[in-house]
Structures are given as C-alpha cells and as structure tokens.
Amino acid sequence: MxxxxxxxxxxxxxxxxxxxxxxxxxxxxxxxxxxxxxxxxxxxxxxxxxxxxxxxxxxxxxxxxxxxxxxxxxxxxxxxxxxxxxxLGLDRTNNIIIVGAGNLGQALANNQDFDSNGFKIIGLFDVNPRLIGMTVRGVEVYDIDMLETFLKEHEVMIAALTLPKSKAVKVAEQLVDLGIKALWNFAPVDLHFSEDILVENVHLAESIMTLSYRIHSQNQ
Amino acid sequence: MxxxxxxxxxxxxxxxxxxxxxxxxxxxxxxxxxxxxxxxxxxxxxxxxxxxxxxxxxxxxxxxxxxxxxxxxxxxxxxxxxxxxxxLGLDRTNNIIIVGAGNLGQALANNQDFDSNGFKIIGLFDVNPRLIGMTVRGVEVYDIDMLETFLKEHEVMIAALTLPKSKAVKVAEQLVDLGIKALWNFAPVDLHFSEDILVENVHLAESIMTLSYRIHSQNQ
DNA sequence: TAGATTGTTAATCGATTAACAATC
DNA sequence: TAGATTGTTAATCGATTAACAATC
Structure with missing residues (x-):
C-alpha cells in the first residue's frame, strides 16, 4: 500500500x-x-x-x-x-463564534462548506436587539454582553469578526482577553496582538480593489 | 509642492x-x-x-x-x-452585478465600503422566485434570465459570483459570453478563461483552513 | 546651508523550478 | 525486470532588504 x-x-x-x-x-x-x-x-x-x-x-x-x-x-x-x-486540523471539531450578526455574519453561519470540514458555528453575537434571539440555521444570536458567560461554558478557538470597523478593535481585544486564540477578521482594520494570537484577514474591499487595478491597467 | x-x-x-x-x-x-x-x-x-x-x-x-x-x-x-x-481605478465608477442573491450576495450588496470607493452595485440576480423582485439597499433582484437584457443596457465590468459551486462554472461562462471582463468569484471552484478575462477569488473555506492549520500546528 | 528622506542600484534572502538518483 | 514517479539536492528566478548618492 x-x-x-x-x-x-x-x-x-x-x-x-x-x-x-x-x-x-x-x-x-x-x-x-x-x-x-x-x-x-x-x-x-x-x-x-x-x-x-x-x-x-x-x-x-x-x-x-x-x-x-x-x-x-x-x-x-x-x-x-x-x-x-x-x-489542516480538519479531523477535529473547530468551534467558531461569529461576532456581528449582520448580513455577512449570517452569510457565514449559513455557509454549508464549513461544517463539512469540521468547523462548527456555535453562536452568533450582536448588540442589535432586533437580531438577538433570532436563530440562523439553528444557531442562536446572543447579546454581545453574553460573550464572557458563553466562552466560559464552551471551548471556542476561533472568533469571526463581522462587525463595523469602528467596533472591531475593541471587540477583538475583549475576545482575546476572554481566551480566544484565533481571529477571522472581516473588518477593514489590522489587528495586532501578542505572537500566540492568530489573525486571518478577509479584506473584501482590498480584494475588489486589486481586481479593479487589473481591469484598468490592462489596456493603456 | x-x-x-x-x-x-x-x-x-x-x-x-x-x-x-x-x-x-x-x-x-x-x-x-x-x-x-x-x-x-x-x-x-x-x-x-x-x-x-x-x-x-x-x-x-x-x-x-x-x-x-x-x-x-x-x-x-x-x-x-x-x-x-x-x-487602483477608483476614480471611475465601477459597475458591479452580483449573481446569486443569497446571504453572501446580499451581504456584499449591503456593504457600504464598496460604494465609497467607486464600486456601484447595480443589480442582483437569482433563480429563486422568492428573492426575485426584492430590493437590497435599493438594488433590485432580477430573474437570472434577465442577465442578457440587463447587460445590453448597462455597462458592467465586474460580476460577483455568490452562488453554489454547482452553478458557478456554467454561469461564469454565460457571463463571459455576455461580455463580462472580470469575475469576483466566491464559489469554491477555479475558473479558467482566456487571458483577458480576470478572475479574483475569495475562497472563504480556504481562508479558515489556513487559520485552522496555524492553530493546530502551533504547540506540538 | 545642514538635515532629512527619497529614488534607485546592489546585495541578500526566499521561493520556485529543474534535474536526477533512489526505489517502488 | 523495465518503466514510472517519487523525494530531494542543486540551479534559477523573483522578491525583499540594505545602502547610498541625489536632492529637496
């Protein structure tokens, strides 16, 4: 063999x-x-x-x-x-929380590609009372004030940050204080922590800008 | 100066x-x-x-x-x-259509970062009758059968593909046939066209996998 | 002018490709 | 065995960093 x-x-x-x-x-x-x-x-x-x-x-x-x-x-x-x-670490279950339950957060929660690879979204968090209590694909949206309690009760390695730029840094700091080790950051800011805190950025605006660059640099 | x-x-x-x-x-x-x-x-x-x-x-x-x-x-x-x-080509208006009006497509349509940089989403397209006719931030969701008509009437350089993997390749081909020059691809497939067709991929599943790799390769 | 900082060349570093001996 | 293809070393290529003359 x-x-x-x-x-x-x-x-x-x-x-x-x-x-x-x-x-x-x-x-x-x-x-x-x-x-x-x-x-x-x-x-x-x-x-x-x-x-x-x-x-x-x-x-x-x-x-x-x-x-x-x-x-x-x-x-x-x-x-x-x-x-x-x-x-890749896909043989384990990787619990994820999503902070920011707006469109992008909900889109991630609905994405089926993730759970087939061992990623399990176990909670969404938001400040908006209209979203709190909702469920997205069976996952509840909690008040962001519940973060501490929730993270004490669940083992979560990864937090996705799908919230406005203005709140991203502060929430990220809070998450790191609460023991989160990896941030999947969708906000257009750079996050800096100590070496053992991992940050993976998805900068959509930057992605489309490189496409724009390539379009406009083609034929001149 | x-x-x-x-x-x-x-x-x-x-x-x-x-x-x-x-x-x-x-x-x-x-x-x-x-x-x-x-x-x-x-x-x-x-x-x-x-x-x-x-x-x-x-x-x-x-x-x-x-x-x-x-x-x-x-x-x-x-x-x-x-x-x-x-x-970066941000001094012009870059018209965009979004094909696939599910959560991710809607999240992109709602993202305000784009229009502040000259990107203008002028239409969403879907096959789902429950979505067709909706508006997202003032942008209408059209039947995907309207693509040809729409693209004849509007100058669109970029199409975002926010649809299931199974449909991505066929729709991409159709879009290229209709004159689209740049694809912003969110589906987990690789798209291959002639050299002058630009493809920018956003592979979310791959992004989170690299994060997973880094988490699990840290302390062993 | 003197100090600061660019634009740019040269040196280094890292990543990719080529080549081939090892071996299934 | 002969053919195929890996694992790995060596060569090349490209990207980053350092250095410094030019100049504001």
Whole structure:
C-alpha cells in the first residue's frame, strides 16, 4: 500500500513557509474533488496539470509534511486527502463564534462548506436587539454582553469578526482577553496582538480593489 | 509642492508583480486613515512603522508607478492617496452585478465600503422566485434570465459570483459570453478563461483552513 | 546651508523550478 | 525486470532588504 511509510515528523518541526501553507487548502479541495470522482491514485504530474502548477512544486510542498507518495505509483488519493485533512486540523471539531450578526455574519453561519470540514458555528453575537434571539440555521444570536458567560461554558478557538470597523478593535481585544486564540477578521482594520494570537484577514474591499487595478491597467 | 514632478509613465508600462499589486489596497487604506486624521505628510519610515513593513519596500512599491515623494520631505498624504486611487481605478465608477442573491450576495450588496470607493452595485440576480423582485439597499433582484437584457443596457465590468459551486462554472461562462471582463468569484471552484478575462477569488473555506492549520500546528 | 528622506542600484534572502538518483 | 514517479539536492528566478548618492 502506498503511504505506509509516510514519515510523521516528530520533535521540532521545521517551520513551513506561508506560501506553502496558503496552498494547502487548494490541494485539499482538489483531492476532495478527485475522491468524489472515484479517482484512486494520481501522480504529481497529472495533479499539476489539473491545478495549473508545476509537479515539482506539489512534491516539494507535500514533502514538507512527509513522504505521502510512492515511486512509480504516485499518490493514493484517499490517503493523501485524509493526511492533508489532519495537517489542516480538519479531523477535529473547530468551534467558531461569529461576532456581528449582520448580513455577512449570517452569510457565514449559513455557509454549508464549513461544517463539512469540521468547523462548527456555535453562536452568533450582536448588540442589535432586533437580531438577538433570532436563530440562523439553528444557531442562536446572543447579546454581545453574553460573550464572557458563553466562552466560559464552551471551548471556542476561533472568533469571526463581522462587525463595523469602528467596533472591531475593541471587540477583538475583549475576545482575546476572554481566551480566544484565533481571529477571522472581516473588518477593514489590522489587528495586532501578542505572537500566540492568530489573525486571518478577509479584506473584501482590498480584494475588489486589486481586481479593479487589473481591469484598468490592462489596456493603456 | 511635493508631487509636482511625479512621473507618469507612458508607453509600455513594465508589468507590476502580483506581490506589489496585492499590497496597493493596504497602502490606500492607511493613507485614507491618515488623511481622515488630518496628517499632511508622511515619510516612508513612519508609514513603515505603522504598517509593519520596511520603508524600503514602501519606496520600491510606490516607485513602480512614479516618484510621488520628495527628498527631505516624504510624501504628501492627500496627493499620494489620490494618486493611489487613480492607480487602483477608483476614480471611475465601477459597475458591479452580483449573481446569486443569497446571504453572501446580499451581504456584499449591503456593504457600504464598496460604494465609497467607486464600486456601484447595480443589480442582483437569482433563480429563486422568492428573492426575485426584492430590493437590497435599493438594488433590485432580477430573474437570472434577465442577465442578457440587463447587460445590453448597462455597462458592467465586474460580476460577483455568490452562488453554489454547482452553478458557478456554467454561469461564469454565460457571463463571459455576455461580455463580462472580470469575475469576483466566491464559489469554491477555479475558473479558467482566456487571458483577458480576470478572475479574483475569495475562497472563504480556504481562508479558515489556513487559520485552522496555524492553530493546530502551533504547540506540538 | 545642514538635515532629512527619497529614488534607485546592489546585495541578500526566499521561493520556485529543474534535474536526477533512489526505489517502488 | 523495465518503466514510472517519487523525494530531494542543486540551479534559477523573483522578491525583499540594505545602502547610498541625489536632492529637496
């Protein structure tokens, strides 16, 4: 069986470059699609053609985490998919709260892609009395004053920040004080905390601006 | 006055690296914040400290587009802000349609950050009869069958794709056939068209997975 | 003018690609 | 076994940082 000898590195892992980390979910998505299409094995070359990257890059990237393939054979799709899932931490349940239950917060709560990957939204929070008490896909919207109580009772690693820029920094600080370790930030501000607090930004305005740049720089 | 001698490059621009392009909106955001706080001038050094990058990188990045600063003085904030706006194409109106009027589509339509930067959402489209006819922040939800008619009557460069993965590819093809030049893709698929069709992806599932990776790779 | 800071070249660093021996 | 393809080292490419002459 391919993969049997996959090396699980122990001790001090060498740190993986951000460029590699950003590519991992895309590998995972392609492997998931292949699996759904009952593809049993795939070589780095064929995967590279589908993904429009070099085979060399795929092999280099994967080998940061171990030898998942087999010479002369390639990679077993299901095995590699599962291993990548473990690497990404998708084999556990990752509880998430969403702070800011407006349109964007509700959109995240409704997104089904998340729970299929071990992400579980267990609460929304807002200041708006018209939203408090609502449920979105079975998840309740709580008063933001309930944050402390809620976080004492539930183990939550990730908080999504889908609230106005003006409130984002203060709420983020509060969340970190309450023990949140990772912020998924949708507000157009940069958040700075100590090293062990992780921040992942989704800056939609910046995303559309790069598209605008590319449109207008094309033909002049 | 600083900036008077800014060189507007003409002819064949040397192409700007993607890494630089991705940083431009962040400069623009910081400059906007400075402007709001009535800061008149700023040096690359001071800006670099606020943004947590090197001064060298700022100067290199800006000089891809011209000499906007002045020795011994730094950069005039308002001037640089406006110039960056032009570079990003924000001095024009960029009409956008949103295809998929579910939660995410509505969240985008409701986002006020966009229209303050020249982006104008002029229509939402969906197949769901319960959504068609609705208005979101004054913008109507049309039957998706109206796309062709609508696009003949309005000049639209950008289409946001906020619809299920299963429909994304087909609708994207249709949009490109109807003359759309830029796709802002929120569906978890990769879209491939000819070179002149621009695609900017917002893969939320991939974003949260990198956060998950970082959480779980921290302490082992 | 003297001091400050840019614009830009050169040096360094990191990431990608190529090549190939190892091996299934 | 012969062919295929990995894992990995070496070469290349691109991006970042440092340095400094130009100049406001």
């Amino acid at each position: 391919p993969g049997n000898k996959a090396v699980v590195k122990t001790g001090n892992e060498k740190s993986i470059s951000p460029a590699v980390i950003k590519r991992l979910p895309r590998y995972y998505r392609y492997l998931g699609d292949l699996l759904k299409n009952d593809v049993v094995r795939i070589s780095s070359k064929e995967l590279s053609q589908r993904m429009n990257v070099t085979a060399s890059q795929i092999r280099q990237d994967l080998n940061n985490f171990g030898g998942f393939g087999q010479q002369g054979y390639g990679y077993n799709v299901e095995y590699l998919y599962n291993e990548m899932g473990k690497i | 600083p900036g008077n001698k800014a060189v507007v490059k003409t002819g064949n621009e040397k192409s700007i690296s993607p890494a630089v392009i991705k940083r431009l909106p962040r400069y623009y955001r910081y400059l906007g914040d400075l402007l709001k706080n009535d800061v008149v001038r700023i040096s690359s050094k001071e800006l670099s400290q606020r943004m947590n990058v090197t001064a060298s990188q700022i100067r290199q990045d800006l000089n891809n587009f011209g000499g906007f600063g002045q020795q011994g003085y730094g950069y005039n904030v308002e001037y640089l802000y406006n110039e960056m706006g032009k570079i």
